[in-house]
Amino acid sequence: GAVVSQHPSRVICKSGTSVKIECRSLDFQATTMFWYRQFPKKSLMLMATSNEGSKATYEQGVEKDKFLINHASLTLSTLTVTSAHPEDSSFYICSARVHRVMNTEAFFGQGTRLTVV
């Protein structure tokens, strides 16, 4: 299957700092990428849908200014957690769909475990 690479896999940052997470589709073009958040022993909660070249669409309750999403190319989307706080500690995972091929499965990155201290 297609490969989605997410980096870093783990990151620890201090409260008040910002951290950027990258999501790359390595062997395909992804018009749309999705960002999910997962709390321990919980399901994946969709945070936002990222479309190449346009603004991301955020789900209700997700702070746009807190979680900045950029999708500058068909192979890269980034999520920046700004002014991180301990409650932002979570597992963040991205997924991507193949460009112009509808209803393929979404390929997922390996996830990023963020710990804010």
Added chain:
Amino acid sequence: AQKVTQAQTEISVVEKEDVTLDCVYETRDTTYYLFWYKQPPSGELVFLIRRNSFDEQNEISGRYSWNFQKSTSSFNFTITASQVVDSAVYFCALSERTDSSYKLIFGSGTRLLVRP
């Protein structure tokens, strides 16, 4: 609104037992897609199957099989002769055609523990 319910929070079985993971969905769309993903302790999501709403044929892949019943809005997943390596969290997910992004809405997951 679309919704996916996985009523079984945790299941524990002994190796070689068969186990069925339940998934019930809600959607107003006539065209939709159902998925199952496996999340091992390492965290990555592993795609298992995609099924569209027009294909009610059951599917078997090795020890895995899926039963899609539109009449009951269910898409259950059975593992035959379970193995310790099957221990993971399994998610059922739904994607509607009316949502142009085809975003996935996940169920709450079922944690499967297969004991030796």
